[in-house]
Amino acid sequence: MQNNNNGYPSRLRAWTTVAILMVAYVLSFIDRQILNLLVEPIRRDLVISDTQMSLLMGLSFALFYTVCGIPLGRLADSRSRRGLIAVGVLFWSAATAACGLAKLYWQFLLCRIGVGVGEAALSPAAYSLIADSFPKEQRATAISVYSMGVYLGSGLAFLLGGLVIKFASAQGDLHLPLLGEVRPWQLIFLILGAAGVLFTLLMLAVREPQRRGIGAGVVVPLAEVGRYLRSNRRTVLCHNFGFAGLAFAGYGSAAWIPTFYIRTHGWDAGQVGVIYGSLVAVFGCLGIVFGGRLADWMAKRGRSDANMRVGLFAAIGALPLVVLFPLLDDAFWVTVVMAPTVFCLSMPFGVAPAAIQEIMPNSMRGQASAIYLFVITLIGLGLGPTAVALVTDFVFADDQALRYSLLIVTTLAVASSVVLLSLGLKPYRESLNRLQQWGTAARQDDVPHEAQLSS
Numbered sequence: 276m277q278n279n280n281n282g283y284p285s286r287l288r289a290w291t292t293v294a295i296l297m298v299a300y301v302l303s304f305i306d307r308q309i310l311n312l313l314v315e316p317i318r319r320d321l322v323i324s325d326t327q328m329s330l331l332m333g334l335s336f337a338l339f340y341t342v343c344g345i346p347l348g349r350l351a352d353s354r355s356r357r358g359l360i361a362v363g364v365l366f367w368s369a370a371t372a373a374c375g376l377a378k379l380y381w382q383f384l385l386c387r388i389g390v391g392v393g394e395a396a397l398s399p400a401a402y403s404l405i406a407d408s409f410p411k412e413q414r415a416t417a418i419s420v421y422s423m424g425v426y427l428g429s430g431l432a433f434l435l436g437g438l439v440i441k442f443a444s445a446q447g448d449l450h451l452p453l454l455g456e457v458r459p460w461q462l463i464f465l466i467l468g469a470a471g472v473l474f475t476l477l478m479l480a481v482r483e484p485q486r487r488g489i490g491a492g493v494v495v496p497l498a499e500v501g502r503y504l505r506s507n508r509r510t511v512l513c514h515n516f517g518f519a520g521l522a523f524a525g526y527g528s529a530a531w532i533p534t535f536y537i538r539t540h541g542w543d544a545g546q547v548g549v550i551y552g553s554l555v556a557v558f559g560c561l562g563i564v565f566g567g568r569l570a571d572w573m574a575k576r577g578r579s580d581a582n583m584r585v586g587l588f589a590a591i592g593a594l595p596l597v598v599l600f601p602l603l604d605d606a607f608w609v610t611v612v613m614a615p616t617v618f619c620l621s622m623p624f625g626v627a628p629a630a631i632q633e634i635m636p637n638s639m640r641g642q643a644s645a646i647y648l649f650v651i652t653l654i655g656l657g658l659g660p661t662a663v664a665l666v667t668d669f670v671f672a673d674d675q676a677l678r679y680s681l682l683i684v685t686t687l688a689v690a691s692s693v694v695l696l697s698l699g700l701k702p703y704r705e706s707l708n709r710l711q712q713w714g715t716a717a718r719q720d721d722v723p724h725e726a727q728l729s730s
Contacts, residue, residue, distance in 0.1 A: 282487075283484070283487075284482070288408075289409055289484075290417075292404060292481050292482070293408075293417055295480060296397075296424075296481070297420060297424045299360065299364060299397055299401070299424070299478075300397065300398075300401070300422070300423075300424025300428060301428040302364070302368075302428065303397055303428065304424060304427075304428025304429050304432065305428045305431050305432045306367060306368075306371045306394070306471070307336065307390070307432075308428065309435065309463060309467070310332045311332060311531075311533055313460045313463075314328055314533070314534050315537075315544065316458065317383075317460060320458060320460075321379070322380075323380055325667060325668055325674070326665060329660040329663070329664040330661065331383060331387055332530050333530065333657050333658070334657045334658070335387040336388070336394075336657075337653050337655075337656040337658075338388075338657060339388045340391035340394055340648075340652050341395070341648065341649040343392045343396075344395040344399060344648050345649060347359065347363075348400075348641040348642045348645025349641065349642050351399045352403070352637075352638055352639065352642055356483060356641075357400075357404075357482075357483055359396050359400045360397055360478060360481075362396065363394065363397055364393070364397070364471055364474060364475050364478070365393075365471070365472060365475055366396075367390045367392070367394045368468045369389070369468060370386050370387075370389030370393055371464055371467050372464060372467070373386040373464075374386040374461075375468065376465075395648075398648055399640075399642075399645040402418060402628050402644045403632075403640050403641045403644070404481070407484040407486055408484045411574075412574060412575055414632060414633075415567040415568075416567040416571050416625075418626075418629045419563050419564050419566060419567025419624075419625025420625075422625040422628070423560045423563055425559065425624060426558075426563060429529060429559065431552065431556065432552070433548045433549075433551050433555060434548055434549060434556070435548075435552075437544060437545045437546070437548015438545070438548065449462060486637050495636070495639060500642050500643075503635075503639060503713065504643070504646070507634060507706045507709060509705075510703050511643075512699075513696065513698050513699025513702060514583065514630060514631070514699055515647050516654075516691075516695050517586065517587075517695035518651055518696075519651045519655055520590070520654075520688045520689060520695065521586070521593070521620060521623050521624075521688070521689065522624075522651040522652070522656070522659070523654050523655045523658065523659040523684075523688040524620060524685040524689045526656045526659035526660060527655075527658075527663045527685060528684075530660035530663065531663050531677060531681060532613075532681070535601070536551065536606065538675060538677055539675070539678050551613070554617055555617055558615070559618075561618060562620070563621045566589060566621070567625040569581075569588075570625075579704055580700050580703050580707075583630055583696060583699055583703045584700065586627060586696050587693065588622070589622035589623045590689055590693045590696055592615075592622075593619035593620050594686070594689045596619060597681075597682070597689055600612040600613055601682040601685075627647070628644060631647050634703065634706040634707060634710055635710070636710065659684070659688075663684050664680075666680035
């Protein structure tokens with residue numbers, strides 16, 4: 276069944292694909308972010324520092340997520356994207372369940388690496404599926420809806436973590452058949468792993484859309500992908516590192532805001548989970564969908580750089596907010612300011628991958644998306660939480676100085692994004708024109724000449 280948009284899948288099929296992929300993204304982010312609310316019980320049981328904990332939260336996951344993402348992105352450009360995602364979900368779900376069995380720090384570290392490897396299969400393939408399911412003027416919104424999974428998953432992670440902590444305070448440790456005594460924080464990893472395995476059945480409802488657009492159906496040599504990226508290096512660098520600055524601020528703050536509430540404002544973890552989890556789920560989803568709708572609205576009115584421009588608007592809006600919230604002494608006003616902060620920091624993460632789809636030939640989209648994810652994940656998730664922890668541990672050497680660590684790290688990151696995204700607007704427009712030239716060359720020859728790619 277097709278719609279009238281030049282052979283794209285029907286609206287029902289296309290949006291069903293987005294909904295299923297979004298559920299996968301929700302599960303991945305619950306697995307990824309649940310640690311943020313479980314800092315204290317995991318630190319206590321494994322006897323580790325803030326910096327060691329931050330490696331579990333970020334770098335151990337992000338390093339292997341990024342390294343594995345590029346070859347998996349290449350597979351997404353030439354193999355079944357649905358099958359790739361299903362295998363990835365099974366792998367990360369098994370690794371998540373294994374986290375719940377870890378007794379030692381190094382065991383937990385290895386399991387988090389496994390989660391990163393599995394999750395690397397999801398987004399490059401998902402972006403490619405969505406781009407082939409929707410016309411150009413609807414892609415930013417569609418990818419933004421998929422990307423809502425980031426904030427639904429993170430919000431649910433905090434809510435679920437908060438409920439588990441409340442349950443733990445009432446029930447204590449549990450005894451499970453075969454596994455013996457299990458801490459409440461371990462139980463949540465076992466449940467999440469089982470949920471992910473069951474989810475793979477839903478992937479049967481996803482159908483591969485026809486690959487379309489410039490370069491569709493062509494297997495491009497890796498060297499050619501490299502040449503094309505180099506010809507667009509200014510765009511790629513400003514885009515990837517500009518959005519990475521916002522990811523650095525977003526991941527770095529999200530990892531430590533629950534602990535900030537606990538240490539600075541005296542909240543308990545259950546209270547943080549419910550309130551902050553709700554803020555992330557509601558305002559994160561509103562922000563990311565608003566960003567996508569705004570970009571599509573601007574594109575229909577002739578703004579070819581709409582996706583990049585929305586990222587710039589978000590960075591400018593977030594800058595005064597990340598300065599303000601750590602300095603407030605009243606937890607109520609911190610929470611009030613947190614709502615627009617989450618909204619602004621979430622806005623770019625539907626339009627950022629949509630921008631990549633617009634400047635790349637179809638046969639390079641998965642690989643370019645994987646490189647984008649490599650940069651933002653390694654910098655954002657890999658370094659963001661650790662940067663905050665390092666400033667707390669080694670600059671201030673005081674757990675109670677966490678608010679100032681958040682202030683310094685997030686402000687510098689967002690300010691760098693404002694600069695890089697503003698510098699990237701013109702190169703982005705030039706890359707859109709270069710894609711058309713590449714398409715013309717591709718129709719004239721099997722492989723475009725390097726001379727026709729020069730910038």
